[in-house]
Amino acid sequence: xxxxxxxxxxxxxxxxxxxxxxxxxxxxxxxxxxxxxxxxxxxxxxxxxxxxxxxxxxxxxxxxxxxxxxxxxxxxxxxxxxxxxxxxxxxxxxxxxxxxxxxxxxxxxxxxxxxxxxxxxxxxxxxxxxxxxxxxxxxxxxxxxxxxxxxxxxxxxxxxxxxxxxxxxxxxxxxxxxxxxxxxxxxxxxxxxxxxxxxxxxxxxxxxxxxxxxxxxxxxxxxxxxxxxxxxxxxxxxxxxxxxxxxxxxxxxxxxxxxxxxxxxxxxxxxxxxxxxxxxxxxxxxxxxxxxxxxxxxxxxxxxxxxxxxxxxxxxxxxxxxxxxxxx
Numbered sequence: 158x159x160x161x162x163x164x165x166x167x168x169x170x171x172x173x174x175x176x177x178x179x180x181x182x183x184x185x186x187x188x189x190x191x192x193x194x195x196x197x198x199x200x201x202x203x204x205x206x207x208x209x210x211x212x213x214x215x216x217x218x219x220x221x222x223x224x225x226x227x228x229x230x231x232x233x234x235x236x237x238x239x240x241x242x243x244x245x246x247x248x249x250x251x252x253x254x255x256x257x258x259x260x261x262x263x264x265x266x267x268x269x270x271x272x273x274x275x276x277x278x279x280x281x282x283x284x285x286x287x288x289x290x291x292x293x294x295x296x297x298x299x300x301x302x303x304x305x306x307x308x309x310x311x312x313x314x315x316x317x318x319x320x321x322x323x324x325x326x327x328x329x330x331x332x333x334x335x336x337x338x339x340x341x342x343x344x345x346x347x348x349x350x351x352x353x354x355x356x357x358x359x360x361x362x363x364x365x366x367x368x369x370x371x372x373x374x375x376x377x378x379x380x381x382x383x384x385x386x387x388x389x390x391x392x393x394x395x396x397x398x399x400x401x402x403x404x405x406x407x408x409x410x411x412x413x414x415x416x417x418x419x420x421x422x423x424x425x426x427x428x429x430x431x432x433x434x435x436x437x438x439x440x441x442x443x444x445x446x447x448x449x450x451x452x453x454x455x456x457x458x459x460x461x462x463x464x465x466x467x468x469x470x471x472x473x474x475x476x477x478x479x480x481x482x483x484x485x
Contacts, residue, residue, distance in 0.1 A: 260322050268321045318345060386401075416470060429442060430458035
């Protein structure tokens with residue numbers, strides 16, 4: 158994708174340089190600027206209408222050199238342009254550049270590595286949550302099927318993750334086919350962004366601890382989670398379906414969301430009762446997670462909210478937005 162574009166740029170740049178050099182040369186021989194440009198273009202393109210004025214020996218020698226250099230350069234440039242147009246590469250290259258500019262404007266987005274069934278599901282949920290997503294995959298066939306901003310390359314290469322905007326990303330998700338690939342992705346991501354939240358897929362139980370040691374904040378085994386969900390549907394179908402609808406389906410107006418309490422938040426230092434969250438926003442706080450990662454479910458009204466706490470709340474989108482704004 159990049160090499161043809163480099164050749165096109167090289168050809169166009171070299172041709173422009175030849176035209177400028179030829180024009181300057183004829184000007185030094187006493188030609189007016191327009192005549193010099195005209196003589197250069199007709200010489201390089203081999204049109205050869207006529208000489209602007211009779212040539213002496215020096216002009217003939219200069220023109221011979223210009224023909225040898227310019228005609229070859231022009232043929233090379235037209236050749237690579239024709240190749241790019243015929244093979245559709247030019248369209249792809251400009252599309253790639255537009256996509257690069259789009260990714261460069263993103264911040265707080267989610268990078269999903271791997272466009273398989275798991276990656277497809279992750280990306281769909283992220284977009285449904287109205288967040289930007291960038292897909293990274295090294296398979297050209299799968300890459301062409303991605304409907305979102307995408308990067309073609311190996312995630313173990315730092316340049317690929319940089320192209321996906323890892324410096325500005327919110328989360329890096331590894332949904333690659335093998336645990337080894339997810340492990341290398343985690344190592345690369347953690348090296349580039351020590352503060353980045355990384356979620357990695359694991360196929361085997363033995364890989365989970367390795368991924369955590371490599372720097373993954375969360376490790377997910379889709380097979381295990383799939384089994385647990387099936388068991389939940391078998392034992393508590395209504396509860397499981399309610400959670401599915403609230404978290405993934407979107408058919409209910411109510412959503413579950415986490416709201417962080419930053420330093421200096423108006424809620425910090427006050428109890429749940431004193432903040433009047435339900436009265437002010439309409440959202441209901443179901444759980445609270447402190448800075449040590451400990452959950453308090455159905456927290457009592459006397460629970461004091463501190464900076465760094467995470468509120469797990471349920472409500473409509475407008476209610477949850479109001480809670481986020483109240484948390485500051």
